Amino acid sequence: TAPFEVPSGAVGVYATDMLPAASSPGLQLRLVLFADNSAQMITDYMDGADPIIELGKWTEGADGNLNVSLLGRIANVYATPVEFVFARTDAGLTTVTWDETIYGSTPLVFLTEFEA
Numbered sequence: 001t002a003p004f005e006v007p008s009g010a011v012g013v014y015a016t017d018m019l020p021a022a023s024s025p026g027l028q029l030r031l032v033l034f035a036d037n038s039a040q041m042i043t044d045y046m047d048g049a050d051p052i053i054e055l056g057k058w059t060e061g062a063d064g065n066l067n068v069s070l071l072g073r074i075a076n077v078y079a080t081p082v083e084f085v086f087a088r089t090d091a092g093l094t095t096v097t098w099d100e101t102i103y104g105s106t107p108l109v110f111l112t113e114f115e116a
Contacts, residue, residue, distance in 0.1 A: 006114045009034045014092045014110035021045055031068065031093070031110055033058050039068050056081065064088055065096060086110070 006013055012033040018026040024045035032040040039058040044051040056070035070082040082102065086093040092112040095103075 004030065004113070007032060009036065010114065011035050011116040012112070013114040015113050016108055016110055018046070029108065029110070039070070041070055054082070066093065
């Protein structure tokens, strides 16, 4: 895949290491947070196909955790948003709460690629 370019307006970009995937060589998740509190989760299955881009919003809680709500894809609004709570770590972000039916039971660790 082509190198990732930080989008204009991004205040944070965080990515997982390569994760196992049943139907492809692996997958990588990338979370992009924008100054206007919009968010993107980019899922790349490393199979040469275009990555899946989910759109949503984010807020920072009083506890410092990041709350991310994925609302859907460009032409497909989800009936129920996909919700995450991330704790900040020295290396980036780690999931505190997430949908284990989608992402499995192991916490997801996102490493910081860019912060404004």
